[in-house]
Amino acid sequence: MNIVVPVKLVPDLVEELEIDDGGTALDTTWLRFILNEVDEHALEQALLLKESLSGTVSVISLDGEGVDDVLFASSAKGVDRLIKLTGVDYGVNVNNHAMARFYATTVRILEPDLVLVGVQAHNDLDGSLGPLLAEYVGMPYVGYVSGIAPINGRCRVRKEYPGGLIAEMDVEMPAVLGVQAAESPPRYVAISRIRQAMKTAAVDEQAAPDLDTTGGPMVDSMFKPETAERATMITGDEDEVAGRIVDLLRELGKA
Amino acid sequence: MEYEAVKSIVVVLLLVVSFAVFGLRVYQLLWVNLQRGRPGPPYGRWIERIKGLVVYVGGQLRLFRFLAPGIAHFFVFWGFVILILTILQAIIEGLVAFADPGFVIPVIGEFGPLALLQDLFAALVGIAVVYALYLRLVVNPPRYEGSHRAQAVMVLSFILTIVVSLLVINGIRIELGEDPLADWRPVASAVGAVLSGLSDPTLEVVEEAAYWIHLIVVLAFLTELPGGKHFHVVTSIPAVFLRNLDPPGRLPPAPEFNGDVGVNAVEQFRRRQLLDFYTCTECGRCQDVCPAYASGSPLSPKLLIMSLRDNLIQRGVALRDGQQNGAVLESELVGDVITEEILWACVTCSACDQECPLFIEHVTPIVDMRRHLVMEGRMDGMLQEAMANLGRYGNSFGQSERARAKWTKGLPEKIKDARREPVDYLWFTGDYAAYSATLASATKTTAEVFRRADLDFGLLYEAERNAGNDVRRVGEEGLFEMLAEDNAAALNACEFRSIVTTDPHTYNALKNEYPAEINGGRPVLHYSELLDQLIADGRLRLGRELGYRVTYHDPCYLGRYNGVYDAPRRVIEAAGCTLVEMPRHGDRAMCCGAGGGRIWMEEGDTQQRPAAMRVEEAAGLEGVEMLIVSCPKDLVMFEDAAKSGGYADRLAVKDLIELVAEAL
Amino acid sequence: MSQDIHVIVEHLRGQVADITYVAVAAARRLATGTGGGVAAVLLGHDGETLAGDLAADRVVYIDDPALADFNPEHYNVILADLIGGDPPRCVLFGDTSMGAEVAGVLSARLSMPLVSRCRSVDAANGRLRFISQICGGKILVEGDIPEPNALITMVPGGYKPEQGRGETAPEVTRTSVSPLGSGRVAFAGYQEPKAEDIDISTTPILVAIGRGIANEDNVELAEELAETLGGAVCASRPVVDQGWLPTTRMVGKSGKRVKPDVYLALGISGAPEHVEGMSDSDLTIAVNTDPEAPIFDVAQYGSEVDLLDLLPVLIERVRAAKGG
Ligand SMILES: Cc1cc2nc3c(=O)[nH]c(=O)nc-3n(C[C@H](O)[C@H](O)[C@H](O)COP(=O)(O)OP(=O)(O)OC[C@H]3O[C@@H](n4cnc5c(N)ncnc54)[C@H](O)[C@@H]3O)c2cc1C
Ligand code: SF4
């Protein structure tokens, strides 16, 4: 089973977000790019499949700050091939359509059985990566997946619906699957393993094709939500806060 | 054949057999098995080591921490040293019986004062052993839980038999008028007197019987030694001699095997550690002081060492027999022999290490095995998250490094940026003081007090990372190195004269574990030490006598690890407070339960959390209204414990700095 | 080219999703700008009446036994045919487990631009505008809806479902399908969530816990509070993922939508995926040590105390209040 995991780095929301002077993009001076949280799950799921069925896992990423760390960490976790598309950076205006086109070129060459992507990323503005990529490489796509069991050229996936309902679907391989949660939480990889990987793992750098962002909207302004309707803050220590909460409940006849 | 000739032959046979058994066992255990271990760093510092032998083996210093058993052991130990000669006498006497039945070792055997000493010590050993038997059989304190009781009782009986038989032999010889030194042996004389009712031929038979019992039990004892709890008779001397002389706060370098850090087979320990495992006497002192054990976790430092010893011996046997597999060889050290819960339960408080009379290390093997777990990613979710946060943001709170100095908001003056201008004191805040919302006011108070003392100080701001003390003790060596490198780079770019921190964990790492060139010989101070100095120099004038009755909790990484006990106490006194000590204080202080990375882990099933026990201890003191701490984590842990224990209204938990600020 | 706005109806086991009503509300707004009508596109089997209360002008109903349950491949094929044939000005989907993946595939297949995470839309001076929320709700972006046609996926927050409900049933045009998917994706069945203990969607008092609860032991404290209040405990996704509570207690995009009288959010940051499940609560009180947490934008009352400090005290206070 050969699996490709195309990943996306996204701004870390732990950092305070600022909007740049142009007013249409995030100020990247202080941004930290980290691996999209559900991509971690996609990667974990790929590794779990590799471990139970053997095969290889390749990770593809665009270039940018933090990418090497992500690639080496993946290698330390057991990823076999690291591919970096150079010439495009997460920090600039790459939308998911463009990214899907980039990844499609590489995926076609790798001819995988499965492509696992994170089902969405918090900064998707033109749809999520998975279905776009699937269509560009001509594979079926199912998203919101939280379990994958390959059998005879197809795989039985668990697709999540609101309210905890799960649909089981059989998908013909090769396929692109949008992973919502891996079957077990993403593994921790010790820093010394990552440091080892830095010394031994090779990153296959490939020049990205030309940037084509058609398919996404143009943004003409970016802003932070109004904070006018913010909650009334209850101050004081926990005693006072508890007291006030009980009063509120009492007003509603709940306590 | 004559009886004497037979006696000589039998003695020779007994000697050959018992020494062969003993020798082979010792060869296997101490030569073959130890060779499998990893060589450690060179020892050196020989003078200090010799001193150690004198004080800790000869003086038995650490044993007196448990007073009565310590005294008893002292006499047994010295009794044995002194009685070695009488045993030698007995052996030689038997060997040469065919030629000279009345043989006495020349000079030594004819020296009256020595005879007196031997006679008295035989009696003292007897009394000590009876006390020890009483302790085992009647008192049976909880620290013996899990130790080999039958073995202990058997060996104690052996010793008792050896000294009693000696006294009987000597007594009869006196009674028969055969002993020219009779006047020098009052105890034996008394024993002889007791037996004086018997006829001479009967006495001779009894003497001969006592001789055989004496000799056989001595030799049985010898063969019993290797591999059991009494092996320390042999191994304690090299173990104490070769003990780790580095500061306790400096963990030895992480073992690495083909790039994998950590230990997952007993042979991967250092030889010195293997020797430790043999040396354990199962006395349970470590278990007695272990907070993890007391809180009902599956960790007992004693049982840990015993399991490691048993595993070492069993694997030694299996490997000697050329086995390729089998349960012993296939079982994993980490997970099967020592479970993950056991390893994660340790708070690395070092109470066990410090209590062990034979300097057996518990924290180092625990951390070595944790390192293996970390390599395999086997840790609970919370701990993983903490490590991931530390890797990404340099703090366990998962907040941006730029938020590190957020607590300074609202201070009247901006604190100097040590990266931009030289300062006298570089204040290394540590994660908790910097990020915990609960601690923001205490941290501000510290800044305020420093300012009042006219201190020239500054911060590293967002360049500071967690110092990595507990990261290292969790076993995430790579992460520790990364954090240390980042901090080193930041520190090297600054001009300062000393480092000060409020956090004992940070203090320990900076002082003991960071390469010397970073500090460049510049002192690392805990704020309690700095406050103490400032008060002594008159730079900080504590005008008000607060008059509180307080107690003080010694943080493990300040007290036990770094020996800072007096500075905080002097500060408390200077603030005009009366210090009432808790029963467990100073180097016996009990850990709050947060150390060794436990603060990042899920709590698990415990009967009572260490912090709760500790607060209970403080609350139990007559008239004490305040528990003073000198560690930010303690403030968090104990405030919480005081609240959940229902002590909040009569026991306030305060940071030392709050006391100082109030007294200013 | 038509100036109509299409809304793809999402339904699961005989129930139309709230997000479809939200999308219809947005569609109405857009239609005022384009001067076109709003058409609901419903794919199903024996489900003609499902679209009866949508505030649409007409319903395009496509019936086939294969459409009884959602299958993305069928949707892709049928909708590509329908939309590709006579492209409307906009096609609206829910940004959900169903809508998001169909919209994505169609965008690539039909080369139609796609705007996702759309919170609200506007039509002014001949321009159609969108506002989308990204970065966990911390950032809003605004722009023109691309011309001549565009696909849009909607998130809740901008419109109430009621705004998309109509008085009179729209007229239904029924067609049966010619093309279907080629069977690369086959629906195999449902796995029911574990037997329901409490239905949080009808519980009037909810104590909601998030990652801030820190560990499993503390969940008991929350249970205790809920019990004292006569309510139930629910949670954000991380708590459920840890296995500390069953899936049936999850609130949000992939969990339940709840509308309690009181929603006590403890240690929940307020990610949009969570907020969309609880934003209709009557009174939300949020406790979070991070003053910047977006949950405070949703809550009426908030506090920055540590929830672990608060819980024991609050339990006592509520007990006292109930007792006295
Ligand atoms: C496709 C998809 C679907 C999703 N569906 C859902 C869904 O249905 N429901 C859902 O909930 N999530 C869902 N998520 C996940 C969602 O994006 C967020 O990751 C999640 O809601 C965050 O949960 P949280 O607020 O509990 O955790 P965090 O975001 O980690 O927030 C924890 C908060 O607790 C606070 N805190 C920490 N300690 C304390 C303390 N001691 N006292 C007080 N406050 C404290 C912190 O300040 C922080 O704000 C989905 C994600 C995806 C990608
Ligand atoms: S270091 Fe402390 S917790 Fe760990 S084993 Fe020793 S006494 Fe127990």
Ligand code: SF4
């Ligand atoms: S390790 Fe030391 S203190 Fe513990 S039982 Fe063994 S000898 Fe006693």
